[in-house]
Amino acid sequence: MMMLLVFASQFYVSVTIAHISESEASLTLTSAEGAVGSAYQAVVRAEEAGANVSGLLVRLNGAGELLAKAKVAYRCENFDEVVRSACLSFEIAESVKNEADELRVEAYGSRVAGFWFSLTGSLIGVVAVGFGSFRGWHFFKRRYYKRVFGMKLEVRPDES
Amino acid sequence: MNLEEYRTVFAAGSLVMMLIVAAPTLGLIVPFPREMERFSEFWVLGPNHRAEDYPLNVRVNESYSVFVGVSNHLVSSSYYLIYVKFRNQTQPLPNVIASEPSPLPPLYEFRALVANDGTWEAPLKFRVLEVSYNDDSMFIDRLSINDVVFVVNASARWDLEYKGFYFQLFLELWLHDVASQSFRFHNRFVGIWLNMTT
Numbered sequence: 001m002m003m004l005l006v007f008a009s010q011f012y013v014s015v016t017i018a019h020i021s022e023s024e025a026s027l028t029l030t031s032a033e034g035a036v037g038s039a040y041q042a043v044v045r046a047e048e049a050g051a052n053v054s055g056l057l058v059r060l061n062g063a064g065e066l067l068a069k070a071k072v073a074y075r076c077e078n079f080d081e082v083v084r085s086a087c088l089s090f091e092i093a094e095s096v097k098n099e100a101d102e103l104r105v106e107a108y109g110s111r112v113a114g115f116w117f118s119l120t121g122s123l124i125g126v127v128a129v130g131f132g133s134f135r136g137w138h139f140f141k142r143r144y145y146k147r148v149f150g151m152k153l154e155v156r157p158d159e160s
Numbered sequence: 161m162n163l164e165e166y167r168t169v170f171a172a173g174s175l176v177m178m179l180i181v182a183a184p185t186l187g188l189i190v191p192f193p194r195e196m197e198r199f200s201e202f203w204v205l206g207p208n209h210r211a212e213d214y215p216l217n218v219r220v221n222e223s224y225s226v227f228v229g230v231s232n233h234l235v236s237s238s239y240y241l242i243y244v245k246f247r248n249q250t251q252p253l254p255n256v257i258a259s260e261p262s263p264l265p266p267l268y269e270f271r272a273l274v275a276n277d278g279t280w281e282a283p284l285k286f287r288v289l290e291v292s293y294n295d296d297s298m299f300i301d302r303l304s305i306n307d308v309v310f311v312v313n314a315s316a317r318w319d320l321e322y323k324g325f326y327f328q329l330f331l332e333l334w335l336h337d338v339a340s341q342s343f344r345f346h347n348r349f350v351g352i353w354l355n356m357t358t
Binding site for chain 1: 163166167170171173174177178181182184185186188236237239265266267268269270271272273274275280308309310336338341
C-alpha cells in the first residue's frame with residue numbers, strides 16, 4: 001500500500017507539470033478504489049471488535065465522495081481531476097485503515113480484559129453464594145432440630 | 161414441610177442465585193441469536209425534502225433538484241454505490257426479479273458509507289443543456305448532473321397517450337460485498353420521469 005501511495009503521489013505531483021494519460025489515471029483510480037475498499041473492511045472489523053467507528057466512517061465518507069468524483073471525472077475524460085481526487089481519496093482511506101486497525105486492537109484488548117473481569121467476578125460470586133448457602137443450610141438445620149427436639153408432648157384428657 | 165423438602169427449596173434457591181451472579185459472563189460465552197430483518201431503504205425526494213413536487217415538465221437550461229437518500233438496516237456499517245442513469249421509454253430498466261442492473265452506462269455516481277441504522281442523503285441537481293428535434297423525435301445531447309456535463313445522446317419519440325417526450329432519470333443502489341471485494345446490485349432502484357417541453 002505504501003508503494004502504491006508513493007506511486008500515486010508521483011502522479012499527483014506531476015499534475016502541475018504535465019497532463020495525465022488515461023492509463024495513469026486508470027491506475028491511480030484503481031489504487032484509490034482498492035484503498036477505500038480495504039479501509040471499509042478495516043472499519044467493519046473494528047466495529048465487530050466493539051470499537052466506536054463513527055468518526056472513521058465520517059472520514060471514509062469523504063474518501064468515498066472524492067473517489068466518486070474521480071470516477072465521474074474519468075467518464076468525462078478529465079484525467080487531471082481523476083488523479084487529484086483519487087490521490088486525496090487514497091490518502092484519507094489509508095489513514096482511516098491504519099486508525100481502524102489500531103482501534104480494533106484496542107477494542108479487542110479491552111473486550112478480553114472485560115471478559116476476564118466478568119469471569120473473575122462471576123466465579124467469586126458463585127463461590128460466595130455456594131458457601132453462603134451451605135452455611136445458611138447448616139444454620140437452618142440446627143435451628144430446625146432444636147425446634148423439633150425442644151417440643152414437649154402434651155397429653156390431653158379424653159373428652160368423650 | 162419436612163427437612164427434605166426444605167433442603168430442596170434451599171438447593172433450588174442457591175442454584176437460581178448462582179445463575180443470576182454468573183449471568184453477565186454467561187452472556188459473553190453463550191451466543192444469543194437475535195433475529196432481525198436486514199434491509200436498505202432507498203428514496204428520491206422532491207426539492208422540499210418531501211415526496212411531492214418532483215420535477216416533471218422540464219425545460220432546457222433550467223435547473224431542477226431532488227434529494228437522494230439511503231438508510232442502512234443491515235446490522236453493520238455498509239458501503240453503498242449509487243449509479244445515476246438516463247433512459248428513454250424503450251431502454252431497459254433494472255430487472256428486479258433476476259437481480260440484474262440496467263445495462264445502460266452510468267453517468268454520475270455517489271458513494272456513501274452509512275452506519276448501522278444511519279441515513280445518508282445528498283442533493284441531485286440536473287439541467288438539460290442541449291436538445292434537438294427531428295419530426296416526431298426529440299434528442300437530448302447534453303445533460304448536467306451536479307454541475308458535471310455529460311454527453312448523453314438520448315432520443316425519445318412523441319408519446320401519443322401521455323402527450324410528451326418522456327425520459328427517465330433513475331438511480332440504482334449497489335452494495336459493497338466484503339467477501340468478493342466488489343460491488344453487487346442491491347436490487348433497488350428509484351427514478352423520476354421527465355417530460356421535455358420547449
